[in-house]
Amino acid sequence: MQKGRVTIADHDLRTEPEKVRESIGIVFQELTLDRDMTVREILEYHGRLYSMPKAQRQARVDELLSLVELEAKRNVLTRYLSGGMKRRLEIARGLMTRPRVLFMDEPTIGLDPQTRIRIWDYVKDINRQGTTIFLTTHYMDEADQLSDRISIIDHGEIIVTGKPWELKNALGEDLIYLETSDNRGASSLLEKLDTVKGVRGKSKGIIAMVNVDGTYLLPEIMDKLRNGGIKIRAVNLKKPSMDDVFVHYTGKELRDTGTEKTVLVKPGRR
């Protein structure tokens, strides 16, 4: 830690690091399961590390295995589990000690859509039961679906934080995409309109963020451009998505994000 203070679950990281460790759970980005231990042993080991009493450990193992639907794999070595099962086991492990705060680093990376959706369900369940979850992800739909609060991080700094709908609404009611014969001219024409919050250039066209219902504004805009001698080649109208929010704030297309990451902050309801 370089500077500042960190308080997790009412414990100061600097003065009570042990207490902090006791109140958090972590699901790491890469798989960190011993291939040579069984599903039960993985959870057992974790419970022991946190000095959980035996009876409590056993009860918790049963409970978690049924939560992540791995009862049938109880005595199977983790090397024989599929990627999704391993992920589920890691999530169960993160929950073993009933942490007040759970950190999940890209928990659904590389998983098939069904497994992702199942994991989302667990995440929602856990959150509903009162655990605050910090989840990082590159998938904007995931962020949108799961979070109460989202922070977008670019180059290691939080550039915006808000509820998903707030972030999306900040971009306007609708987004109108236009490809024209003169994109620059079209931009300056549109920027003069009160109903347009802003215009952003794309590789082949422009995107106008509008304050009103786009379905009614679009014909008006098209007339205006035509009257200005600008030819329209393509049009698209859509609601702002988290992808648009990300692009808007980081100024980059998602596909060339390299080191950027999105962090979602999810306050638990206690």
Place this chain on the structure above:
Amino acid sequence: MHKGFLTIYWRDMLRFVRFRTLLFTSLVQPALWLAFFGVAMSNNFERLTATMPVIPGVRAVGYLTFIGAGVIAMTTLFTSLFGGTVLLFDKNWGLMRETLSSPLPRIHIIIGIGLSAMTKSFIQATVIMVFGLLLGVQFFEGYTAIQVLASLFGIMLFIGAFSLGFLFLSAAIAITMESPEGMQAVITLLTMPFFFTSNALYPANSFPPVLRALSTVNPLTHLVSGIRYFAIGSEFSSIGLRYTYTQEEVIVSFLALLAFAGIMFLIARWRFTRVTVT
């Protein structure tokens, strides 16, 4: 008291018992040393020393009995020196993150892994002794049952202290190194001087002065002396030489092993406080 080290111990033993191949080879390999190297060398030495006069007044034991102690010591050395490798794998495969991000004090990792290496050494030593007795190693000859038990206890004390020392050393190396290949190389390099400057395979009395000095500070020499004292006796002769181990010498040897273990523990602890999880 925090019993975290038992958790580390439990996991390591679990893996030891689980890998049948590893378990089997770790038990058979020392036995093979005794069976091949021991028997072959024994025959040679018996032939070379056949013409030498018998030293009067002390019990003469064969070479196989002489290196029986050496093979136990050597096995303990190898098992303990490689015992820390698991930490390197844990570190490289990210498994250690779980342990390091838990409230478990790091020192428990060292202690737990040390105890498991000690247990493995006990098991191996027992197997070698049983196998050795079958091959004709003359351990505990003329001892009463009580004396055998007391001797076994003494041997295990020596093995315990020794294996802890080398395990701590191994753990310190493992946590510092980046690659298993590098660790393998360093440890192989380390075993050579320890092994060959000791009295495990041949008497150290006839070494040139430098080697002899090395031999007296070599923990392996102290372990071998301890085992011979308890398993063979305080006075005996082998390959034409007379060996005497006084009680004082044996106590000094044990203290030397304890001191070695203590120093290695401090080094391991120091290396562990430097580990960061990323």
